[in-house]
Amino acid sequence: MSAARPKVVIVGAGFAGLAAAKALHRVPVQVTVVDQHDYHTFTPFLYQVATALLEADAAAFPVRGELRRLGNVSFRLATVTGVDLDAKAVDTDRRRLPYDYLVLAAGGVNAYFGHSEIAGRSLGLNDLPEALQLRNAILARLEAAAWASDPAERARLLSFAVVGGGPTGTEFAGALAELITGTLTRDFPDLDRSEVSITLAEASRHPLSVFPQPLPAAADRALRDKGVRVRSEAMVAEVDQTGLRLKDGTTVPAATVVWAAGVRASHLADGLGLRLGSHERIAVTPTLQVDGHPEVFAVGDFAEIRTPDAGQPLPMLAQVAIQSGRQAAGNIGALLRGETPQPFVYKDLGTMATVGRGFAVADMGPVKLTGQAGFLAWLVVHIARIAGMRNRSLVLTNWVSGYLFRNRPVRLIVGPRETDQAQLQGQR
Numbered sequence: 288m289s290a291a292r293p294k295v296v297i298v299g300a301g302f303a304g305l306a307a308a309k310a311l312h313r314v315p316v317q318v319t320v321v322d323q324h325d326y327h328t329f330t331p332f333l334y335q336v337a338t339a340l341l342e343a344d345a346a347a348f349p350v351r352g353e354l355r356r357l358g359n360v361s362f363r364l365a366t367v368t369g370v371d372l373d374a375k376a377v378d379t380d381r382r383r384l385p386y387d388y389l390v391l392a393a394g395g396v397n398a399y400f401g402h403s404e405i406a407g408r409s410l411g412l413n414d415l416p417e418a419l420q421l422r423n424a425i426l427a428r429l430e431a432a433a434w435a436s437d438p439a440e441r442a443r444l445l446s447f448a449v450v451g452g453g454p455t456g457t458e459f460a461g462a463l464a465e466l467i468t469g470t471l472t473r474d475f476p477d478l479d480r481s482e483v484s485i486t487l488a489e490a491s492r493h494p495l496s497v498f499p500q501p502l503p504a505a506a507d508r509a510l511r512d513k514g515v516r517v518r519s520e521a522m523v524a525e526v527d528q529t530g531l532r533l534k535d536g537t538t539v540p541a542a543t544v545v546w547a548a549g550v551r552a553s554h555l556a557d558g559l560g561l562r563l564g565s566h567e568r569i570a571v572t573p574t575l576q577v578d579g580h581p582e583v584f585a586v587g588d589f590a591e592i593r594t595p596d597a598g599q600p601l602p603m604l605a606q607v608a609i610q611s612g613r614q615a616a617g618n619i620g621a622l623l624r625g626e627t628p629q630p631f632v633y634k635d636l637g638t639m640a641t642v643g644r645g646f647a648v649a650d651m652g653p654v655k656l657t658g659q660a661g662f663l664a665w666l667v668v669h670i671a672r673i674a675g676m677r678n679r680s681l682v683l684t685n686w687v688s689g690y691l692f693r694n695r696p697v698r699l700i701v702g703p704r705e706t707d708q709a710q711l712q713g714q715r
């Protein structure tokens with residue numbers, strides 16, 4: 288590899304960062320991908336990890352394995368702490384990495400809308416460690432309830448609230464209801480399903496309000512059929528040890544609160560001195576460059592991308608990330624050839640969300656599916672996206688056993704004993 292090749296640093300090995308790295312494979316540059324984890328997370332499966340259907344490694348794969356065949360791409364495990372835009376260098380907790388071109392693809396984290404105390408009183412579902420922590424918490428609550436002799440304490444331990452009826456909150460709530468009804472009532476002979484309360488608090492009229500009607504109404508019915516209490520038009524004012532307090536003054540008791548109400552750009556965005564847009568994302572030009580620094584691109588969830596045709600910022604979705612990562616790579620190639628970078632045009636391939644086993648909504652342009660038809664479409668799309676034979680067979684085996692026998696094979700509390708104790712005592 289020639290040392291004279293321009294250096295490209297990509298921050299983040301998520302959907303956008305990996306797509307950019309792969310697209311730079313045939314461009315005469317030397318690429319370094321930096322991530323704080325050595326794995327890539329397939330986020331659509333996180334709710335299945337949290338509800339004991341899939342092992343953690345079915346929702347993640349090693350970044351090095353993904354990049355090893357790309358001769359001009361290397362990987363460094365490090366947390367990026369800042370960027371010196373004038374010196375053209377990325378600061379990490381290891382050492383500085385100089386660049387000629389930079390692709391910022393650091394993704395998103397949970398957003399608490401100025402209420403940072405909620406982070407300590409709720410559990411998130413934004414990455415793999417959070418999914419595992421959530422699985423531990425659910426199972427630990429059930430174990431604690433098995434010891435509880437006071438009915439009020441037992442009811443408290445068996446109360447769950449999910450805040451946010453977007454795809455993450457809706458998929459999780461549906462799967463949690465099935466974990467309890469289909470599997471845990473068999474594991475815990477004293478457990479009666481009616482003792483368990485699962486509430487989904489959603490600010491809009493229906494969950495999945497980003498989908499066109501009639502899909503949100505269908506998802507709402509499917510959740511209620513599974514025993515989820517849907518509180519629509521519910522604005523959460525406070526989360527405390529007892530559960531939720533809503534803006535209308537009512538309360539939702541919950542020993543376990545799952546926060547799925549919003550996402551913002553990774554906190555790295557805050558310290559870069561770049562213009563921020565909605566959700567604290569880096570504002571970019573139509574060609575995905577940042578103001579005043581044409582050598583710096585921001586993509587995926589980390590960027591607020593407004594396309595010339597759409598006008599509105601694009602949603603934080605995997606396809607937006609993949610396509611924008613590829614476009615940034617293409618524009619780096621264009622700059623190297625002395626050509627003009629091209630504006631990003633997003634191709635909407637559709638969106639989908641499941642509500643438990645056998646039910647999904649799918650919005651694919653003129654085609655809108657619900658129920659089993661939606662679930663079939665979801666299955667086909669997601670089987671195709673699972674990376675590698677091993678992961679595919681692992682996932683399929685668990686899905687078949689889950690579908691046919693209502694089995695959730697990964698019902699394991701794995702974690703330090705102190706954490707379990709804290710969870711059992713209801714201290715989040």
Ligand SMILES: Cc1cc2nc3c(=O)[nH]c(=O)nc-3n(C[C@H](O)[C@H](O)[C@H](O)COP(=O)(O)OP(=O)(O)OC[C@H]3O[C@@H](n4cnc5c(N)ncnc54)[C@H](O)[C@@H]3O)c2cc1C
Pocket residue numbers: 298299300301302303304321322323324326327328330331332333334365366367368392393394395412413414454455553555586587588589603604605606608639
């Ligand atoms: C539970 C869940 C389910 C989802 N389901 C879907 C779905 O079904 N369909 C869909 O289209 N979208 C879905 N999404 C959204 C989708 O995951 C995101 O839009 C997508 O991951 C964005 O890709 P990205 O590359 O921008 O960021 P990410 O995939 O989040 O990758 C960012 C990477 O940057 C790394 N990073 C962050 N900060 C630093 C730092 N300071 N230093 C080093 N590395 C850093 C992270 O470790 C991560 O690997 C879901 C999201 C969640 C949370």
